[in-house]
Amino acid sequence: MRYLTSGESHGPQLTTIIEGLPAGMPLVAEDINYELARRQKGHGRGRRMQIETDRANIVSGVRHGYTLGSPLTIAVENNDWKHWTKIMGIAPLEEGQADEIKRKVTRPRPGHADLVGGMKYGHRDMRNVLERSSARETTVRVAAGAVAKKLLTLLGIEVAGHVLEIGGIRANPAEYTSLQELKEKTEKSPVRCYDEKAEVKMMEAIDQAKKDGDSIGGIVEVIVEGVPSGIGSYVHYDRKLDAKIASAIVSINAFKGVEFGLGFEMARKPGSQVHDEIIWNKETGYERKTNRLGGFEGGMTTGMPIVVRGVMKPIPTLYKPLQSVDIDSKESFTASIERSDSCAVPAASVVAEAVVAWEVADAIVNQYYSDRFSTLKELIEQEKINGRSF
Ligand SMILES: Cc1cc2nc3c(=O)[nH]c(=O)nc-3n(C[C@H](O)[C@H](O)[C@H](O)COP(=O)(O)O)c2cc1C
Numbered sequence: 001m002r003y004l005t006s007g008e009s010h011g012p013q014l015t016t017i018i019e020g021l022p023a024g025m026p027l028v029a030e031d032i033n034y035e036l037a038r039r040q041k042g043h044g045r046g047r048r049m050q051i052e053t054d055r056a057n058i059v060s061g062v063r064h065g066y067t068l069g070s071p072l073t074i075a076v077e078n079n080d081w082k083h084w085t086k087i088m089g090i091a092p093l094e095e096g097q098a099d100e101i102k103r104k105v106t107r108p109r110p111g112h113a114d115l116v117g118g119m120k121y122g123h124r125d126m127r128n129v130l131e132r133s134s135a136r137e138t139t140v141r142v143a144a145g146a147v148a149k150k151l152l153t154l155l156g157i158e159v160a161g162h163v164l165e166i167g168g169i170r171a172n173p174a175e176y177t178s179l180q181e182l183k184e185k186t187e188k189s190p191v192r193c194y195d196e197k198a199e200v201k202m203m204e205a206i207d208q209a210k211k212d213g214d215s216i217g218g219i220v221e222v223i224v225e226g227v228p229s230g231i232g233s234y235v236h237y238d239r240k241l242d243a244k245i246a247s248a249i250v251s252i253n254a255f256k257g258v259e260f261g262l263g264f265e266m267a268r269k270p271g272s273q274v275h276d277e278i279i280w281n282k283e284t285g286y287e288r289k290t291n292r293l294g295g296f297e298g299g300m301t302t303g304m305p306i307v308v309r310g311v312m313k314p315i316p317t318l319y320k321p322l323q324s325v326d327i328d329s330k331e332s333f334t335a336s337i338e339r340s341d342s343c344a345v346p347a348a349s350v351v352a353e354a355v356v357a358w359e360v361a362d363a364i365v366n367q368y369y370s371d372r373f374s375t376l377k378e379l380i381e382q383e384k385i386n387g388r389s390f
Pocket residue numbers: 046111112113133134135138252253254255315316317339340341342344347348351
């Protein structure tokens with residue numbers, strides 16, 4: 001499967017086109033709307049989220065609640081567009097119309113894509129960069145991820161993303177019981193964290209950062225349960241599923257690192273405390289005593305849960321000004337800004353869930369390809385049975 005996204009942050013709409021989805025899979029707009037609403041929540045978001053109510057408009061690829069096997073197109077309108085119609089106009093400016101109409105950006109924000117994007121594409125108005133580099137684009141990545149999640153759910157595979165750390169405050173792993181409970185708790189939490197004590201401190205840290213005109217980052221974790229073993233491959237670098245997931249996580253705006261299982265902690269442990277011992281029984285087949293490798297060996301799923309974490313840097317747009325240079329005057333300035341998130345780690349955990357779901361679903365569809373969803377499902381069931389007696 002593949003998907004494209006398009007759309008500017010303050011343009012009329014965002015769009016995704018998904019190609020390669022099997023036919024006959026149940027899908028309704030509500031499946032997508034549910035995920036879009038989850039991405040909009042979270043303590044620390046700026047005023048923009050009060051303007052938007054993201055809703056999926058399925059404009060191709062589905063008929064009477066089932067996928068057709070043709071390209072699936074989902075559009076999400078930007079409510080804010082109505083305030084930006086002139087600034088974001090498609091037609092050339094008429095003679096005599098002031099350049100100010102464009103709300104030209106000449107003052108790049110350190111940490112955002114403004115300066116390098118402007119230099120690369122020759123945009124002396126860096127609005128032409130920020131409109132697309134904005135994480136508004138993650139809206140339709142979540143829409144594509146919602147379709148992937150639906151496919152996985154129908155195959156008995158569950159995906160859950162949550163916040164592990166914000167501003168140095170970490171959830172206590174002792175509070176983790178099961179994926180089901182994690183899901184219930186995080187859906188109620190304003191910071192999408194299962195540990196209620198950590199949640200309070202995280203919210204205080206976000207409030208403090210906001211008061212200081214600063215921003216904070218954190219760590220999100222995605223867990224996938226019920227994945228059959230052997231998804232992905234060791235035979236070629238671009239078929240390794242852990243590598244694809246790592247790339248997907250780092251492709252999320254402001255994500256700078258990724259780890260699986262024990263992750264970077266592995267550097268400080270001997271092999272006997274890192275590798276997962278193998279056991280077998282008739283009913284369930286091969287299993288591991290532990291899951292320290294986070295569900296992967298040789299770029300393939302082991303059948304244990306996938307456990308992947310990503311680190312998000314603090315938001316670059318700061319109310320507390322950082323030094324930068326105006327590209328027209330070449331003078332130094334310390335910027336003041338209109339609006340921004342002070343922490344978007346909770347929202348980013350939903351995006352991380354979506355991109356991981358996409359990679360897992362894509363690898364499954366590639367491996368057990370069928371034009372029909374029902375056949376795909378049967379093939380996977382059969383493979384699970386075969387695997388037990390290997
Ligand atoms: C959900 C989400 C919301 C974000 N909101 C903002 C924001 O309000 N202001 C901002 O400057 N950056 C925000 N960012 C981060 C920027 O989009 C990101 O830093 C920028 O695109 C540059 O890319 P890089 O950080 O990956 O290098 C957000 C990121 C995510 C995932």
